[in-house]
Amino acid sequence: MNSYKAIRLRPTLTIGKLVIHISFILLCAVCVFPFLVIIGTSFQTENDIIKFGYSMIPKNFTLDAYKVILREPTVLLNSYLVTIGTTIVGSLVGMWVTTTYAYAISRKDYSYRTFLAFFIFFTMLFHGGMVPSYILMVKWLGLRNNILALILPYLISGWFVLLMKGFLQTIPDAIIESAKMDGAGELRIFTQIVLQITKPALATLGLFFALQYWNDWWLTLLYMDQNNLMKLQYLLIRVLKNMEYLNSAEAIQYGLVKPGMQVPSLTARMAMCILAAGPMLLVFPLFQKYFVQGLTVGSVKG
Template sequence: MINTSTPDLAAVRSEPTTVKDTRGYRAFRVANVIILLSVCAVTLYPFVNLVAKAFSSEGFIAAGEVNLWPRGFNIDTFRYVMGDQMFWLNYRNTVLYTVVGTFISMVLTSTFAYAISKPHLKGRTFFIWVAVFTMFFSGGLIPNYILVANVLGMRNTMWAIVVPTAISVFNLLVMKSFFENFPADLEEAAAIDGLTTYGIFLRVVLPLSKAVLATMTLFYAVGMWNSWFSAFLYLDQRELFPVTVYLRNMIAAAGPAVDPSQDAVQIGANIQSVTMLLTVLPIICFYPFIQRYFVSGIMLGSVKG
């Protein structure tokens, strides 16, 4: 006779669902915690040391006595750097270059990726190979400089910073893979409702792609914020420099003294630490707001199926 009685739900719910707590599993968890804490310590130490040096006096830094905690606390170098009008002008330039460059990069990358993600696009394979080709081959430094500075006439302009590196092929391929996995039923339903291709992309696809868009925005913004070589190459007016070039010049010029007229003269390591700290703080403050999209954005755009 078949037993048709339903099982006791309370008994089912009370059954343990965790991994059996064996001696080997406990050892694995301990080792896992130790390894992860070690990785965190190794990763955080340079930044903590940077902060300590930024607030330390020259004697302790020169003696190599500053590790995780400031020695001889002082903020004279902060006053010196933050009192420099050129620092704030270059900082404003960096914000402008980052915002404009990231916007241009996201517009070009998302539209290009969406287009080549469609199998029915004529010449799709050709466009993909053109993009991939640039990952392995480039014209070289001198032809690029001639193109940007002479042919396009972008020298000493913001466009020399934000246009030549507008599309990252890696980010393009990640977004292409993400759009290929996008549910086709949603696009077909939007087309039936009367939306054009642009309407589907702007009103359906992009609002449902926040994870990959946030991840790519982070990549582009951090890359643009940290970029200095393009500005160093194409700009020769100090008023147009980003803060990274200001930092580079400060590190190159920092010696035993910054300004003899200052009451407290700071050595080069202190100048470097203060400027680097002020440079990276905005990115550190910005990252937590989109960190939750980071892993999901990468995984959604990297797995096919």
């Protein structure tokens, strides 16, 4: 018997591929460098920033900015819990609502698909505005100082629905028809077949929802008065405003800050960026393998 050995072909490195690799390496370096500067600056002193500017490597390492922000860790921890909770619940419910709506308008045999598609597209062109939204949330629904006020406004978006509709239109009709012939109902077809096929699209949609909920501070400003319901982004904005006030002449006049005393406002901004963006930077690699594939699904059919 003849024994055959598997031959592994090494990819040839051409000049064109080398240029592409070098270009992407430089592009990654350009993208990463500002973030490294932010990390390094958060550990600098105020005097070093004023004298030498922002630096990736601090000349005098200090944790003053983090000490000021973390002076009351319970408040920050509670804001993290509120932000994480609203992000998880809002993303999961939003994905379900968006996907079910998009699935309905992507089915050619659904009678009201044209009306529902126009209805969601109309909301992208005309918006009720802040005042009607506030009246709806506070006066009609009574959600002032309610955690639902941080979740409901972002549950569905016209752009997300149309994006998901493009994904779902790539599913062949023969798959759904064969499932019906086997006796499967609409709910079973949607949960066990459609959702399984569109995992890359769901991962992409979930990432968009997570970023939207995580970076939100506007809803807290509108609907929340209680400190235990503040989201992380709004808390960090308040900390920054307080530091700017402490650096003002008015704060010195009222004796809140001694003359010549420096409040780490510049370094605190960088520290707040790390605290706010750090968790999402850790989550993004988990979606990365689906993200590019999810963006390209649905590019053939519109």
